Amino acid sequence: MIYFDKVSKIYPNSVALEEVSFTIEPGEFVSVVGHSGAGKTTLLKMILAEDVPTSGNVYFDSVDIHRVSKRDLPSLRRRIGSVFQDFRLLPSKTAYENIAFTMEAAGRPDEEIRSDVPHVLDLVGLPGKLHNFPYELSGGERQRLAIARAIINQPDLLMADEPTGNLDPITTAEIIEIFKKINQIGTTVILTTHNKKVIDNLGRRVITLDQGRVLRDDKEGRYAL
Amino acid sequence: MIRTNIKRIIKLGFVNFWRNGLVSASSVLAMTITLFVIGSLYLGTSFLNSALTEVKNKVDISVAFKADAPETDILNLKKDLELMPEVVEAIYSSREAELAAFRQRHQDNAILISSLSEVGNPFGARLNIKAVDPTQYEKIADFIAGKNDLSVGGSSIIDQVSFKKDVVDKLSRLIETSQRIGWAVTLVLALLSIFAVFNTVSLAIYTSREEISVMRLVGAGNPYVKGPFMIEGVMAGVIASGLALALLYPAVLWVRDTTAGVYGGINLVSFYFTNFGLIFLLLFVSGVMLGLLASFWAVRRYTKI
Numbered sequence: 001m002i003y004f005d006k007v008s009k010i011y012p013n014s015v016a017l018e019e020v021s022f023t024i025e026p027g028e029f030v031s032v033v034g035h036s037g038a039g040k041t042t043l044l045k046m047i048l049a050e051d052v053p054t055s056g057n058v059y060f061d062s063v064d065i066h067r068v069s070k071r072d073l074p075s076l077r078r079r080i081g082s083v084f085q086d087f088r089l090l091p092s093k094t095a096y097e098n099i100a101f102t103m104e105a106a107g108r109p110d111e112e113i114r115s116d117v118p119h120v121l122d123l124v125g126l127p128g129k130l131h132n133f134p135y136e137l138s139g140g141e142r143q144r145l146a147i148a149r150a151i152i153n154q155p156d157l158l159m160a161d162e163p164t165g166n167l168d169p170i171t172t173a174e175i176i177e178i179f180k181k182i183n184q185i186g187t188t189v190i191l192t193t194h195n196k197k198v199i200d201n202l203g204r205r206v207i208t209l210d211q212g213r214v215l216r217d218d219k220e221g222r223y224a225l
Numbered sequence: 226m227i228r229t230n231i232k233r234i235i236k237l238g239f240v241n242f243w244r245n246g247l248v249s250a251s252s253v254l255a256m257t258i259t260l261f262v263i264g265s266l267y268l269g270t271s272f273l274n275s276a277l278t279e280v281k282n283k284v285d286i287s288v289a290f291k292a293d294a295p296e297t298d299i300l301n302l303k304k305d306l307e308l309m310p311e312v313v314e315a316i317y318s319s320r321e322a323e324l325a326a327f328r329q330r331h332q333d334n335a336i337l338i339s340s341l342s343e344v345g346n347p348f349g350a351r352l353n354i355k356a357v358d359p360t361q362y363e364k365i366a367d368f369i370a371g372k373n374d375l376s377v378g379g380s381s382i383i384d385q386v387s388f389k390k391d392v393v394d395k396l397s398r399l400i401e402t403s404q405r406i407g408w409a410v411t412l413v414l415a416l417l418s419i420f421a422v423f424n425t426v427s428l429a430i431y432t433s434r435e436e437i438s439v440m441r442l443v444g445a446g447n448p449y450v451k452g453p454f455m456i457e458g459v460m461a462g463v464i465a466s467g468l469a470l471a472l473l474y475p476a477v478l479w480v481r482d483t484t485a486g487v488y489g490g491i492n493l494v495s496f497y498f499t500n501f502g503l504i505f506l507l508l509f510v511s512g513v514m515l516g517l518l519a520s521f522w523a524v525r526r527y528t529k530i
Contacts, residue, residue, distance in 0.1 A: 048442060050442065071446075074441075074444045074445060074446040075444065076444075077441070077442060077443070077444035078443075078444035080444075082442055082443070088435075088439045088442070089439070090436050090439055090440070091436065092241065092244050092245065092436070097240075101237075101440070101443070101445070101449075102443045102444070102445075104233050104449065105440070105443065105444055105445035105446065105449045106444060107226060107230070109229070110229070149443065153444075
């Protein structure tokens with residue numbers, strides 16, 4: 001589903017990724033671990049076409065992501081749900097509107113939006129928060145909202161960049177549970193994290209990055225750095 | 226689907242405009258000032274032009290003939306003058322008409338009227354000449370002065386040719402200068418205020434750049450990202466045009482009161498109301514265009530993700 005082919009990303013003063021190659025199959029749950037600056041976020045940015053590689057190619061199915069025209073990029077991005085450490089919600093929109101916006105942008109009909117948004121908020125454990133603005137929610141609630149937004153269009157791939165970085169252990173466990181459920185229904189999940197406990201408990205595939213290189217790629221890996 | 230999209234984009238624009246109250250208010254304020262400047266300049270230029278035309282029409286050459294001047298000679302001169310391309314019209318006022326006008330003017334002065342009946346009609350006939358352009362009065366005056374054949378018994382039948390040369394000269398210069406300065410000032414002020422609007426709107430959009438990038442990352446296409454900002458720009462323009470139009474009214478009242486002595490008969494307030502539709506249209510279209518352009522320009526700068 002995702003194929004990195006000798007991808008390098010070189011900034012003027014640093015190397016973010018160096019000759020990175022790996023494949024992610026549909027339905028996999030892959031964790032990417034590494035120290036700060038190891039290249040985890042850059043790797044996810046490549047998949048979202050938020051950044052371009054200095055050399056190499058990134059494929060989504062058989063499509064070279066960085067050859068997709070600007071016009072077609074939104075429809076590619078709609079196949080990917082993204083969750084970020086800093087949530088990146090739309091601050092001037094309510095919880096309902098944050099999710100509705102994503103559905104509207106995907107061209108979903110009004111009736112569907114009206115019925116699906118409350119449903120997905122229920123699913124992530126945010127019932128009754130429909131009309132709250134992000135600043136009225138706690139960190140954990142904001143992350144749940146971000147997850148609801150990421151999965152509302154039933155993406156093929158869910159990417160979560162340090163989604164539990166700002167959360168307490170109990171909320172972290174709840175959020176990871178949601179990701180597992182999403183993965184169980186067939187969505188591919190890529191998770192980057194610093195959290196050793198999360199990785200060890202998951203017992204899924206782990207790609208370890210170090211200074212922009214793939215140090216290890218273990219089928220049922222543990223956090224080993 | 227296109228209808229639904231347009232409806233959604235307009236709704237997003239309205240909601241954003243309302244929620245970003247302070248930012249929207251500053252855009253509206255900047256645009257109001259710009260539109261007020263544009264409106265005042267338009268009103269000022271049009272008003273000055275009409276005032277000048279009015280004054281121009283009042284200035285003419287007056288040729289007073291001697292009392293014994295033959296009417297046929299005067300009428301021949303009138304014909305000659307009217308053949309000149311510089312002349313709009315030459316109005317003949319006979320001795321009798323001059324007398325009647327004098328009587329009319331002094332009807333309350335019994336002594337003057339009774340003394341008139343003793344001396345008979347002392348007035349000569351008169352030709353009032355209007356020129357196409359005030360700069361041409363001198364040429365017309367020269368033409369009349371050069372008419373040597375207008376004489377009876379060796380002396381000219383013309384008593385006096387009068388036209389206010391100084392006034393005409395000053396007026397011509399004023400028209401020319403005011404038009405030149407008017408255009409230059411309009412251009413500079415319009416450019417400055419448009420620049421101010423662009424900056425305010427781009428500042429507003431700059432604060433939303435994070436939001437714009439999030440919209441892009443959740444897969445929103447150009448219409449959904451840029452559209453609502455354009456709608457916000459248009460809304461600011463429409464509101465600002467209404468405000469500018471309303472602000473022009475007290476300004477017009479104030480100008481009327483302070484210039485009443487200068488312009489005499491011309492009323493700026495009635496000029497404002499007569500041309501209300503045109504001023505409204507000018508401000509409305511300028512406001513919408515300004516809002517659209519400013520948003521378009523600013524959004525383009527901050528949506529390259």
